[in-house]
Every structure is written in C-alpha cells, then in structure tokens.
Amino acid sequence: xxxxxxxxxxxxxxxxxxxxxxxGHVDHGKSTLIGRLLHETDSLPAGKLEALKAVSxxxxxxxxxxFILDSLQTERDQGITIDTSQIRFRTASRDxxxxxxxxxxxFLRNMIxxxxxxxxxxxVVDAVDGIRDQTRRHAYLLHLLDVRQIVVxxxxxxxxxxxxxxxxxLSADIRSYLGELGLSAAAIVPVSAREGDGIAARTPAxxxxxxxxxxxxxxxxxxxxxxxxxxxxxPVQAVYKFDERRIVAGRLExxxxxxxxxxxxxPAGVTARIRSIEAWPAPxxxxxxxxxxxxxxxxxxxxxxxxxxxxDVLAPAAQPAGVAAVLRSRIFWLHPQPxxxxxxxxxxxxxxxTRATVSAITETLDPGELARRQDxxxxxxxxxxxxxxxxxxxxxxxxxxxxxxxxxxxxxxxAIMGGGLVTSFDPPPRTAASDIVPNIPEISLEARARRxxxxxxxxxxxxxxxxxxxxxxxxLERRLLDRAMVPxxxxxxxxxxxxxxxxxxxxxxxxxxxxxxxxxxALLARxxxxxxxxxxxxxxxxxxxxxxxxxxxxxxxxLAPPAEVCEQRDPKGHYRKARAGGIxxxxxxxxxxxxxxxxxxxxxxxxxxxxxxxxxxxxxLLVAAGAPSSPAAQR
Amino acid sequence: MDRLDALEAQSIFxxxxxxxxxxxxxLLWSLGKDSNVMIWLARxxxxxxxxxxxxxxxxxxxxxxxxxxxxxxxAEWGLxxxxxxxxxxEAVDPSLxxxxxxxxxxxxxxxxxxxxxxxDGLIAGIRRDEEPTRAKERVFSPRALDxxxxxxxxxxxxxxxxxxxxxxxxxxxxxxxxxxxxADIWAYTKREAIPIIPLYLARDGKRYRSLxxxxxxxxxxxxxxxxxxxxAELHETKVPERSGRAMDHEAEDAFERLRxxxxx
Numbered sequence: 023x024x025x026x027x028x029x030x031x032x033x034x035x036x037x038x039x040x041x042x043x044x045x046g047h048v049d050h051g052k053s054t055l056i057g058r059l060l061h062e063t064d065s066l067p068a069g070k071l072e073a074l075k076a077v078s079x080x081x082x083x084x085x086x087x088x089f090i091l092d093s094l095q096t097e098r099d100q101g102i103t104i105d106t107s108q109i110r111f112r113t114a115s116r117d118x119x120x121x122x123x124x125x126x127x128x129f130l131r132n133m134i135x136x137x138x139x140x141x142x143x144x145x146v147v148d149a150v151d152g153i154r155d156q157t158r159r160h161a162y163l164l165h166l167l168d169v170r171q172i173v174v175x176x177x178x179x180x181x182x183x184x185x186x187x188x189x190x191x192l193s194a195d196i197r198s199y200l201g202e203l204g205l206s207a208a209a210i211v212p213v214s215a216r217e218g219d220g221i222a223a224r225t226p227a228x229x230x231x232x233x234x235x236x237x238x239x240x241x242x243x244x245x246x247x248x249x250x251x252x253x254x255x256x257p258v259q260a261v262y263k264f265d266e267r268r269i270v271a272g273r274l275e276x277x278x279x280x281x282x283x284x285x286x287x288x289p290a291g292v293t294a295r296i297r298s299i300e301a302w303p304a305p306x307x308x309x310x311x312x313x314x315x316x317x318x319x320x321x322x323x324x325x326x327x328x329x330x331x332x333x334d335v336l337a338p339a340a341q342p343a344g345v346a347a348v349l350r351s352r353i354f355w356l357h358p359q360p361x362x363x364x365x366x367x368x369x370x371x372x373x374x375x376t377r378a379t380v381s382a383i384t385e386t387l388d389p390g391e392l393a394r395r396q397d398x399x400x401x402x403x404x405x406x407x408x409x410x411x412x413x414x415x416x417x418x419x420x421x422x423x424x425x426x427x428x429x430x431x432x433x434x435x436x437a438i439m440g441g442g443l444v445t446s447f448d449p450p451p452r453t454a455a456s457d458i459v460p461n462i463p464e465i466s467l468e469a470r471a472r473r474x475x476x477x478x479x480x481x482x483x484x485x486x487x488x489x490x491x492x493x494x495x496x497x498l499e500r501r502l503l504d505r506a507m508v509p510x511x512x513x514x515x516x517x518x519x520x521x522x523x524x525x526x527x528x529x530x531x532x533x534x535x536x537x538x539x540x541x542x543x544a545l546l547a548r549x550x551x552x553x554x555x556x557x558x559x560x561x562x563x564x565x566x567x568x569x570x571x572x573x574x575x576x577x578x579x580x581l582a583p584p585a586e587v588c589e590q591r592d593p594k595g596h597y598r599k600a601r602a603g604g605i606x607x608x609x610x611x612x613x614x615x616x617x618x619x620x621x622x623x624x625x626x627x628x629x630x631x632x633x634x635x636x637x638x639x640x641x642x643l644l645v646a647a648g649a650p651s652s653p654a655a656q657r
Numbered sequence: 658m659d660r661l662d663a664l665e666a667q668s669i670f671x672x673x674x675x676x677x678x679x680x681x682x683x684l685l686w687s688l689g690k691d692s693n694v695m696i697w698l699a700r701x702x703x704x705x706x707x708x709x710x711x712x713x714x715x716x717x718x719x720x721x722x723x724x725x726x727x728x729x730x731x732a733e734w735g736l737x738x739x740x741x742x743x744x745x746x747e748a749v750d751p752s753l754x755x756x757x758x759x760x761x762x763x764x765x766x767x768x769x770x771x772x773x774x775x776x777d778g779l780i781a782g783i784r785r786d787e788e789p790t791r792a793k794e795r796v797f798s799p800r801a802l803d804x805x806x807x808x809x810x811x812x813x814x815x816x817x818x819x820x821x822x823x824x825x826x827x828x829x830x831x832x833x834x835x836x837x838x839x840a841d842i843w844a845y846t847k848r849e850a851i852p853i854i855p856l857y858l859a860r861d862g863k864r865y866r867s868l869x870x871x872x873x874x875x876x877x878x879x880x881x882x883x884x885x886x887x888x889a890e891l892h893e894t895k896v897p898e899r900s901g902r903a904m905d906h907e908a909e910d911a912f913e914r915l916r917x918x919x920x921x
Contacts, residue, residue, distance in 0.1 A: 036659055110838065131812070139815075260677050267704075273670045302700060302705040303705070317658050317666055318662070319669035319673070370818055429816060436823075436824075437812040437822065438814070438815075439812075441815060441818070
C-alpha cells in the first residue's frame with residue numbers, strides 16, 4: 023500500500039490531463055472499445071465488471087464490454103449511447119478523461135457537446151463496414167470544433183481474419199479523407215476490442231502491425247491549453263461594484279496582462295491602463311498579483327472610468343481585436359427547422375451577444391454524404407457558409423488569427439442550435455469612435471435642471487401598429503406643454519420620411535432606425551426636454567440598446583391592447599394592405615413583435631381611456647424627471 | 658498553470674456566467690467537502706463575498722458536527738443562509754426502496770424551497786466522476802416545472818456557451834465543479850486551507866468519504882487521518898466514492914430514478 027510519505031502528491035496534480043472524445047459510426051464498436059480499454063488499463067471500479075456480468079446473467083444475455091459505459095437503464099434498452107458519458111482512467115504518464123459521444127445521427131448535438139471539450143479524438147472505424155456517413159460527419163465536425171489530434175482504431179479486425187491488406191486499404195481511405203479536411207491521423211491501429219487485440223497489448227494476431235497500440239498512441243496526446251503566444255484577449259463577463267472598486271471580471275482567452283499595460287476596450291475602441299489585478303483572498307505577506315496569463319479568470323481595475331460592460335473585449339492597445347458589423351462563418355446547424363436568409367437569431371462571440379440576421383447562405387454541405395448544395399437553405403446537421411448582419415458591432419478575431427475569439431455560437435428559439443468559425447468580417451461603416459473626441463458641454467445637466475425645475479426624460483412608447491402610440495404621444499405632448507415643459511414627439515413613421523428615409527424594414531435597418539431615434543431622444547433629454555418616442559420597436563435588443571443610450575430617465579411604456587383590436591382599429595390601413603400581401607414583414611401579421619419583459623408601464627389601451635393612460639405615464643415621468651407632482655393644480 | 662489552477666479558473670468562469678445570466682440564484686450547501694469548495698470558489702469569483710443566498714435543505718438527520726460547521730461558517734464567511742426543512746417520510750413515493758425514499762425527502766424539501774423563493778438558478782456541487790448518470794450532466798442543466806431532468810433532450814453546450822433561457826417557472830441547475838474529481842477536491846481543500854468537517858478524517862480505523870443523512874450513510878475502513886493520507890488512499894482505491902451511500906445501491910436504477918425526479 024502506498025503511503026502519503028512515499029507518494030509525491032504535488033506530482034500527481036502536475037500530471038497532464040488529456041480529454042479524448044471517442045467518435046465513429048453507430049455500431050462500429052466505440053463502447054466496446056472503451057470498456058476494454060478501461061479494463062486493460064486497470065481503471066474499473068472494484069466489482070463493476072463482476073456486477074455487470076451478474077446483471078447480464080440475470081437478464082439471460084451474454085456479457086458485452088459496452089455494458090460498462092451504457093450504464094443507464096434507458097441506454098441498455100435502446101442499445102445506443104444517447105448522450106456523452108465521461109469516464110476517467112490513467113496510464114503511466116497521463117490522466118485521461120474519455121468522452122463517449124453517441125454515433126447515432128439524431129444525437130449529433132450530443133456528439134458536439136462531447137467533442138467540443140476534447141483535446142484529442144479517437145475515431146473508431148469498422149474493418150468490415152469501412153467509412154460510413156457518421157464517420158465522415160464526425161471527422162468533419164472535428165475540423166470545425168478545432169480538435170486536431172486524432173488516432174484511428176480500425177476495429178473488428180477479427181471479423182476480417184486480421185487481414186493486413188484490408189487494414190492497409192482502409193487506412194489509405196481514411197488518410198485521404200482526413201487530408202481533405204486538413205486533418206491527419208497521428209496513428210492508425212488495427213484493433214479487435216472484443217478480443218483485446220491492439221488495445222494495450224500487441225497480440226500475435228496483429229504481430230504484422232509496426233505502429234503503436236491504442237494506449238501507446240493515446241499516451242502521446244497532449245492537453246490543449248489557452249495560449250500566451252497570441253495577443254491578449256480578455257472578454258468581459260461582468261463589471262462588479264461590490265465596494266469602492268470597479269472590477270472588470272473575465273477570463274483571459276489568450277495572451278497575458280500586466281499592471282500598467284495600455285489596453286483598448288473593443289468594440290468601442292477606447293483605451294485605458296490596467297491599474298490593478300484584484301484577487302481574493304488578499305495575498306498575505308506578498309504583494310498583490312502584477313500579471314496574469316491565458317486561461318486565468320481575473321478581475322482588473324482601470325485607471326480611467328470607462329463605460330465597460332459584459333461582452334466587451336480588452337486587448338493590447340497595439341493589437342486590438344477586430345470589430346464586426348457583418349460576419350461570414352462556416353457553421354454547423356442543429357435545429358430541426360432549416361436556417362434561411364432573413365432568419366433572426368442571437369449570435370454569441372465569447373461573452374458578447376447580439377441579435378443577428380442571416381443575409382446569405384452561400385454553400386451548404388451534408389458532411390455525411392459529402393453532397394454540396396447552393397439552394398440557400400441550411401438543414402439540421404449540415405454545414406454551411408453563412409453571412410450574418412449584426413444588430414450591434416462586436417469585438418472578435420478571425421478564427422485563423424485566434425481560435426478562441428474567432429468562433430461563434432448561435433441561439434435560436436431559446437437554445438443554442440449552431441456554431442462555427444469566423445472566416446471573415448466587415449467593420450461598421452462609420453468612423454472609428456476612437457477618432458472622435460466628444461465636446462464637453464459647458465452648461466452642466468444640473469444647471470439645466472435647476473433652471474427648468476426638472477431633468478429631461480424619454481418616454482418610449484412601443485406596441486403593435488394600431489396600439490395607440492401616436493394618440494397617446496399627442497395627448498401626452500399637450501399635457502406636458504400645459505405644465506410648461508418642452509415635449510418633443512419623435513414619431514417612427516414621421517422620422518422615416520426624413521432622418522431615416524434611407525432605411526428599410528429588414529432587422530438590421532429596423533435596428534438602425536431605432537438606434538438613431540434613441541440617440542436623438544437622448545440628446546433632447548440631456549437638454550432638459552421631454553422626448554416622447556412613438557415607434558413599433560419590435561426587437562427587444564433594440565429597445566434595450568435605447569435604454570442604455572438614454573440611461574436614467576428612460577421610461578418604456580408597452581401599449582398592449584389585444585392584437586385583434588389593433589387590427590380592427592387599423593388607423594393607417596396597413597393591416598388591410600398587409601393581409602392583402604401588399605406589405606412584406608409587417609409587424610403583427612408576418613413580422614415578429616418581441617413583447618417587453620421589463621417595461622416600466624404596460625397599458626391595455628382597449629381597457630383604459632386616453633386620459634387615464636396619459637395620467638399613468640405622467641406619474642412615472644414626473645418622478646423620473648424629478649419634477650413636482652401636482653397634476654390637479656396644473657389642469 | 659497547474660491542474661488545480663485550471664479547474665479553479667473554469668469554475669470561477671461558470672460562477673460569473675451564472676451570476677450574469679440569472680436573476681435569482683441560490684447555492685445548495687450540503688455542508689460536505691464539495692459544497693465547501695464551491696463556496697470558496699464563489700468567494701474567489703466575487704472577491705470575497707457570495708452575492709446570493711446559500712440554501713441548506715435540511716433533513717434534520719445530519720450529523721451534529723455538520724450543524725455545528727454550518728452555523729459557525731455561515732457567520733464567519735458572511736453567508737446569507739436559508740434553511741429549508743424537509744417533509745416527513747410519509748410524503749414520499751412509497752415505491753422507492755427505503756433509503757432512496759429517505760433521500761427523496763430532500764428532493765421534496767428542495768421543491769418547496771423552489772416554490773417559496775422562486776429561484777431561477779440553483780448552484781449544485783455535483784461532479785461527473787461521482788456516478789455514471791452525473792457524467793451525462795451539462796454545466797447549465799434546465800429542469801422542468803416539476804424539477805425533473807430530461808436526460809434525452811438536453812441542448813448542446815460547447816465552447817463555454819451555456820443555455821440560460823428558460824420557460825416560466827422552470828429553473829436551471831448550475832454545476833461549477835462538474836469537471837472536478839474527488840482527489841481534486843481534496844488537493845484544493847488542502848492547498849487553500851478550506852475548513853472541513855472532521856468526520857472525513859479517520860478515527861478508530863474508519864472515516865466518511867461522503868456525508869449524507871446519519872441513518873443511510875456509512876463510514877469506510879480507512880487509516881487516512883490527514884488530507885495527504887486521503888489523497889494517497891484515493892490514488893490506490895477502486896471503491897466508488899458513494900459506496901457508503903445506501904440509496905445508490907438498492908436497485909440498479911435507483912440513483913437514476915432519483916435524478917430524473919429532481920435529486921441532485
């Protein structure tokens with residue numbers, strides 16, 4: 023028995039930990055191989071083998087090595103692995119986590135979940151069956167998921183009489199396919215998992231094989247770590263203000279950071295220096311950390327009070343991240359409903375996320391059958407080259423420049439349903455913000471507020487066409503004027519005739535339309551005016567952006583009469599026209615309206631009079647503007 | 658960066674994602690070694706404070722040492738402690754074997770706490786290496802309205818992008834130490850000098866590897882009286898960690914049935 027004194031415990035924690043995903047076509051023997059590998063590396067829990075043999079006997083079926091992994095009731099019933107299992111074992115030089123990924127096509131998302139965590143892959147191919155569609159599909163996904171270390175097991179060699187010629191022919195096919203994907207196998211090993219050949223032992227049956235066994239090949243894999251070789255990328259997870267410190271928290275995806283470094287915050291492009299690296303517990307007897315490197319989760323403070331928020335990326339001032347307004351990517355898609363141009367979804371890069379619209383799907387590929395198509399539709403489990411227009415710019419890199427900040431995940435229908443690599447991107451068309459120095463007004467907000475007796479504010483009326491936005495806006499304007507305030511109505515349709523006449527009704531244009539309205543409203547509010555915005559504003563992200571631009575004094579009012587009432591009112595005749603097919607993508611009929619979750623007020627204008635609605639808004643507005651509230655006296 | 662540094666960095670990342678994405682979080686504090694490590698990691702993630710309550714679902718059958726530990730460190734660590742008392746055994750599915758039935762009380766207690774506090778995220782200290790069904794967990798794992806886990810229809814999770822969108826009334830389980838092993842927990846506990854309940858250390862040739870209710874948790878034969886000795890023992894042993902937890906072993910699918918019904 024080893025004792026604490028003769029076992030070097032520090033050394034145990036320094037052993038490399040390598041994560042290996044086992045992939046391949048269904049029934050090519052992945053689970054059997056894992057069961058055998060665990061047994062031969064002496065990694066099974068005590069009694070596990072015996073217990074499973076007993077269960078098999080009780081059920082009147084022969085013991086199979088695959089039972090070791092398929093330990094869920096549901097799996098044994100169906101005979102296939104339905105989700106990734108993880109199991110640990112160790113060899114002389116390394117600790118391993120084996121990730122068993124399902125071979126069945128309908129569980130591709132589980133294969134991706136498993137493979138995305140892996141440093142290396144073990145691809146299992148049946149010696150009789152050869153390369154099949156899931157073999158190709160899985161290998162293709164390895165390429166998209168950035169798994170570069172691969173060992174191939176040609177299994178069931180017992181079924182082909184351990185024929186070296188069959189092995190050589192299949193090896194050549196596999197090398198050729200992997201080569202097309204830019205991948206190469208570190209080793210190809212003849213194996214019979216059932217009989218125990220080629221796993222840990224070079225048995226007589228495969229004495230002709232001059233390469234490594236599976237366990238020898240695995241022992242050459244290395245763990246893939248975040249790299250300090252590339253420039254700093256620190257995606258911001260949050261900014262914490264638990265005490266007087268303003269801590270920017272996140273994980274370094276690459277590079278290193280030192281106190282005093284000049285950094286640039288993307289996508290805004292503003293610069294600052296690192297003032298401190300924060301840590302808990304505060305190091306006793308030593309100084310606080312001065313540096314941090316890739317892979318570490320850190321908190322830093324800056325020497326200037328910049329507006330930094332979740333999704334921003336800190337980078338060296340001399341090597342900033344890119345800024346994308348449009349990006350092109352190669353992605354896998356998992357949702358049963360095909361992705362098509364015009365589709366809107368949430369695109370994530372690191373900790374940033376934004377609404378995005380598919381503007382083009384140039385080529386799609388079924389990686390199982392290797393069939394390419396250009397019909398502009400990306401079906402489930404296929405790979406496609408897709409262009410996205412982003413609702414707001416995000417900081418990122420090309421995948422070829424930095425794999426960890428050059429990949430995206432796609433959220434659709436409330437769940438992650440796709441992902442892939444950034445192949446190119448375009449920056450926003452405007453001048454970079456870093457070249458613009460805002461003029462600091464000489465009259466302060468406070469001075470204006472003192473003079474006017476109140477601060478400015480923005481009332482943002484959102485709702486379906488016909489929900490009463492213009493009516494309420496006009497009535498509110500009159501009421502504010504009566505109180506000697508200065509109201510300005512910003513009507514979505516009116517502005518589209520002038521300021522926004524260059525914009526259409528795509529998601530990207532709608533977002534830009536609202537961005538401009540928000541900027542104008544914020545400008546007015548800063549002068550002490552009362553901006554009343556009447557705009558359908560169907561996208562939650564665009565409304566959230568407006569809230570951020572305006573800051574304090576933003577009142578979102580959701581006018582929420584039943585949709586039928588809106589359509590019946592049809593003040594501008596748009597519903598009738600849209601029903602007749604005259605307006606494409608009309609919010610309320612064919613276009614989606616995202617119901618506000620955090621509105622300050624929700625008013626059903628079919629139940630409340632205009633006056634009562636205005637009263638309710640006025641009450642909120644006076645509080646937000648810090649104005650005296652005695653509406654009765656003013657009426 | 659050694660292995661513990663890498664584990665710690667990943668766990669801190671997960672804590673911060675949970676805190677950024679969910680509004681009403683709680684951390685499930687079982688008082689055991691794993692949840693103590695979790696609290697430590699949360700304090701690292703948030704610079705000394707745990708910015709959400711810790712919830713102890715109390716079966717009233719824990720060891721006295723566990724209650725003493727809870728009360729002492731809740732105060733010392735400045736935790737917001739919520740205690741939820743479990744319903745009596747009669748309220749639990751009578752078709753489960755006796756010990757599993759006892760453990761299922763905790764599931765009921767948890768459901769009550771969820772209903773009372775409307776948490777949208779529960780942070781739980783389960784690990785993939787503990788038990789085969791836990792190996793299939795995601796880091797962010799959605800639970801249906803009734804607390805059930807649907808192992809078949811889990812959304813994909815890759816590149817540390819976690820699914821955090823939920824239907825109304827459902828909640829997420831968040832697993833910040835899913836990727837740790839039992840040995841990692843002990844090595845980290847030692848490195849960071851995190852307090853532990855002394856029942857884990859051998860006395861009279863026995864110690865507890867895993868702590869649960871007094872009546873259904875049993876000590877293992879061991880002479881490991883220090884953390885170093887525990888680590889040496891773990892390096893050699895092939896006995897599963899939860900072998901002292903009776904509820905896992907009464908039927909081959911007992912643990913899975915507990916899990917799908919909302920057990921941790």
